[in-house]
Amino acid sequence: xxxxxxxxxxxxxxxxxxxxxxxxxFFLAPLAIIWAYSFGHNTSLTxxxxxxTFANYAHALxxxxxxxxxxxxxxxxxxxxxxxxxxxxxxxxITFAREKTRVWLLLLIMLPFWTNLLIRTYxxxxxxxxxxxxxxxxxxxxxxxxxxxxALGHPLGEFRPLPLLHNNFAVIFGLVxxxxxxxVLPLYAALxxxxxxxxxxxxxxxxxxxxxxxxxVVPLAIPGIVSGVLVTFIPxxxxxxxxxxxxxxxxxxxxxxxxxxxxxxxxxxxxxxxSFLLMYMTFVAMAVQGLASRGRRERAA
Amino acid sequence: MSRAxxxxxxxxxxxxxxxxxxxxxxxxxxxxxxxxxxxFSFNDxxxxxxxxxxxxxxxxxxxxxxxxxxxxxxxxxxxxxxTVVSVILGAMTxxxxxxxRFPGKAALEGALGLPIVVPEICMGVAMLVxxxxxxxxxxxxxWPLNLGAIIISHISFSFSFVAxxxxxxxxSFNRELEEAARDLGASEWRVFWDVIAPxxxxxxxxxxxxxxxxxxxxxxxxxxxxxxxTLTFPIKVYSMVRFSVTPEVNAASTILIVLTxxxxxxxxxxxxxxxxxxxxxxxx
Numbered sequence: 187x188x189x190x191x192x193x194x195x196x197x198x199x200x201x202x203x204x205x206x207x208x209x210x211x212f213f214l215a216p217l218a219i220i221w222a223y224s225f226g227h228n229t230s231l232t233x234x235x236x237x238x239t240f241a242n243y244a245h246a247l248x249x250x251x252x253x254x255x256x257x258x259x260x261x262x263x264x265x266x267x268x269x270x271x272x273x274x275x276x277x278x279x280i281t282f283a284r285e286k287t288r289v290w291l292l293l294l295i296m297l298p299f300w301t302n303l304l305i306r307t308y309x310x311x312x313x314x315x316x317x318x319x320x321x322x323x324x325x326x327x328x329x330x331x332x333x334x335x336x337a338l339g340h341p342l343g344e345f346r347p348l349p350l351l352h353n354n355f356a357v358i359f360g361l362v363x364x365x366x367x368x369x370v371l372p373l374y375a376a377l378x379x380x381x382x383x384x385x386x387x388x389x390x391x392x393x394x395x396x397x398x399x400x401x402x403v404v405p406l407a408i409p410g411i412v413s414g415v416l417v418t419f420i421p422x423x424x425x426x427x428x429x430x431x432x433x434x435x436x437x438x439x440x441x442x443x444x445x446x447x448x449x450x451x452x453x454x455x456x457x458x459x460x461s462f463l464l465m466y467m468t469f470v471a472m473a474v475q476g477l478a479s480r481g482r483r484e485r486a487a
Numbered sequence: 488m489s490r491a492x493x494x495x496x497x498x499x500x501x502x503x504x505x506x507x508x509x510x511x512x513x514x515x516x517x518x519x520x521x522x523x524x525x526x527f528s529f530n531d532x533x534x535x536x537x538x539x540x541x542x543x544x545x546x547x548x549x550x551x552x553x554x555x556x557x558x559x560x561x562x563x564x565x566x567x568x569x570t571v572v573s574v575i576l577g578a579m580t581x582x583x584x585x586x587x588r589f590p591g592k593a594a595l596e597g598a599l600g601l602p603i604v605v606p607e608i609c610m611g612v613a614m615l616v617x618x619x620x621x622x623x624x625x626x627x628x629x630w631p632l633n634l635g636a637i638i639i640s641h642i643s644f645s646f647s648f649v650a651x652x653x654x655x656x657x658x659s660f661n662r663e664l665e666e667a668a669r670d671l672g673a674s675e676w677r678v679f680w681d682v683i684a685p686x687x688x689x690x691x692x693x694x695x696x697x698x699x700x701x702x703x704x705x706x707x708x709x710x711x712x713x714x715x716x717t718l719t720f721p722i723k724v725y726s727m728v729r730f731s732v733t734p735e736v737n738a739a740s741t742i743l744i745v746l747t748x749x750x751x752x753x754x755x756x757x758x759x760x761x762x763x764x765x766x767x768x769x770x771x
Contacts, residue, residue, distance in 0.1 A: 191589035197675050201583040205576045205646065206595065213602055213610075213643045216617035220609070223616065275509040282500045291510075298517045300751040304706045304721050305740040308728045309520035312527070315732060319523060322537075366517065385498055424606030426707050431728070441608040448612050448711075458616075461609040468606055 224458035234454060242459035251443065255463070258439040261354075261429075262422035265361040269369035269418050270411070272362065277373035277410075278403075281380075292374070299367040307431050310360050314350040314432070321347040356432040357439075361422050368421070369414045376410020377403070409482060416475045420468050440464050525744065528737035545738035555723055555739060562720035564631050565709075566702035569641035573698040574691055576642065577649025581690075582683075584650070585657045602644045611711035614640045618712055636712045637719065641702045648701060649694035656690025657683075689757050696754035700747045 191198040224243070226236035245251070280291045298306065313319050328345040335342050350356060384406070388398040404411070426441035433439075440460060447457030500506050528546070532539035549555055580599060584592070602610070614636070618624045624636040631638075660683065668678045706721040713722055720743065727736050 188586060188588040191587045194675065198583075198587055198589070201579040202587075202589070205580040205583065205599075205650075208576055208642070208646070209598060212617075212639050214598065215621075216613035217601075217605070217609070219616055219621060220613045272509075272513060275506055276513050279501045279506045279510050282498050284501075287501065294514060295517070297748065298521060300700065300704075300747055301521060301744050302704045302706070302721065302740075302747065304724055304728070305524070305744060306521065308724070308732070308736060308740060309524040311728065312524060312732045312737075313520045318732075363516070363520070366513070382498060389498075420604070421606070424608055426608045426611075441606070444608050444612060448615055454616065457612060461606075461612055464606055465609050468604060472604060 220458045220461055223455050224462050226455045228453065228455065242456045243463070245456055246459050246463055251460070254438055254443055255440055257437075258423050261357060261361065261437075261439060262419050262425075264358055265365055265422045266369075266415050266418045268358070268362045269366050270415065273366055273369035273373055273414070276370050277377055280370070280374045281377040292371075295367050295370050303364065303427055306364060307360060307427055310356070310363060310432060311351060314356055314359070316347040316349075316351070318350070320350060324348060351432060352434040354433070354437045356434075357429045357437045360428040360432040361425060364425075364428060365418045365422055368417045372414040372417060373407065373410045376407045376413075380406050409479065412475060412478050416471050420471055423467060424464055521744070524737050525741045528734060528741045530734060532734075545734040546742075548735050549738045549742070552735070554718060555720075558718045558720045558723035559739075559742075561631075561634060561718060562703060565634050565638050565641060565719065566699045568631070568634075569638050569645060569702050570695050570698040572638075572642045573646040573649050574695045576646040577694055577698070578653050578687065578691060580646065580650035581653035581657055581687075582679075585654055599647050599650060602647045607705075607707040610640075610644060611708045614643075614708060615711040624714065633714070633717055634719075636714070637709055637717065640708050640712045641705065644705075644708065645698040645701045649698050652694040652697060653687060653690040656687055656693075660686050693754045693757045696750050696757075700750050700754070703743065703747055 191202075222236050223234055225238050225240070226234045227239060227241065229235040246255075276291075276295065280288055280295075283291055311318075315321075325345045325347065328342065332342040332345075350359075380403070384402055385398055388402045389395070393401070423439075424441050425439060426445060429437050429439045429442055430445075433442075441464070444457050444460045444464070447453045447460065451457075501510075526538075529541050529543070530538055531542035531544070584596065618636040618640075628635070664682050664686075665678055668682045673681070703720075706725065709719050709721055710725070713719055720739075724736060724739060727733070727739075
């Protein structure tokens, strides 16, 4: 199908040159510089000497930062799990819906995802804050119940709003909110390819819906589950805005520490090392996915 | 066997009440925050909690806020310029990968996928360092040159997405048309302009809309590449939302929501599956 580049060198050069030059100059070069910085140290306030030291990586492994990396993993993992649990029934509903309903359901899932992340996060702030809609509704019921118990001689006292914002709960709530569509779409793609007669056979042979789900649907949907888990996990672990706006002082994730190194602490080499650690985690996750899908293809062949 | 038939009977999960209840709950979870945000932008109360009647005064306030208008204009300029360049570079990339076989092709494809998978924060700090240390972007530049660093960064992350969409479109091109044109004596340029380009057009339009929305949606990379004298919409909104929830922010957000949703809907109509795939980071 494709032709060798030697057959039309002029055309090849015209379409090869600009994108490659752009990619190298304005993407790979900046990343390479950060990578080099991660092996350097601050020699003065504005100078960074690249000495090939691993001190920054060692620094990142100190308990404080190891704790934050661990917390990021934990947040991203919990987010992924919650998205998987919340997303699976949705993906099943979409798969087995009629053609027309299916298009609408897919649109329903994807629409919030086209809205600016900052705006979605802000919408959650308005919902969760002390004067937010959730606390307002709770306060309303509290007052109602207060009148009732006061009549019985046990006043409830002043309503104290639930602390929903600026804590770890809010970060997980926000991450699930943002990542859910990323989970549903790959799950749907895998379930859609599934041979329905297998499900019918399982049901005909007397297995219940839950048994069929656990022993037929889930094993067959593993590829979709793996890619859903990765496309949810990878952006979650590098999330910056959600912990920044919804989190409290103790919900910092890796990205917030990186930002702090570059914008306030002025320790660029350490920030660079952390960025590359985050990048390596991403690559490892993708390599796992690549190996998993290659393994499946070989077994299928 | 038709899909409609297959989904009736025991596999008719969408009509099972637990699934329906779960769908309703998910829809509520996804939409309630955004719909309340939009609704309260029309609410005639500063407290942003209790409904006091319909008003457009926050939209008037938004349009009267000179900073916000400047920021909005800057963001649209950034989006427009980065879209034009991204479409050109993306189309070239798509043509390159679609037509040619060359040494190092797999490596180039991998490198082109990087902007899609690299965590935003990493790209943000890389661009920050690049534009402060390596190629310091001069401050005090006349508009729109002061936006140059942001525009360049946006192009770097969006042209790969455009390439995926356009390449998806090219896959359905009938190469015999190209050969026929060549046999009839058309030059390379004529073949491209009269035969290939018209076929690419829906992909180019969809790619352009995608690049435009990606640029408008971006916060993190803009946050790291904007200098002290460059005000963009997300940065302005960020500084407003950090500490308070106000109806003005609701109004400004509503405008942006309507704009991006409309643009994406058009893109999907034009080139549905390719755009969806590119957004999910697949396909290169």
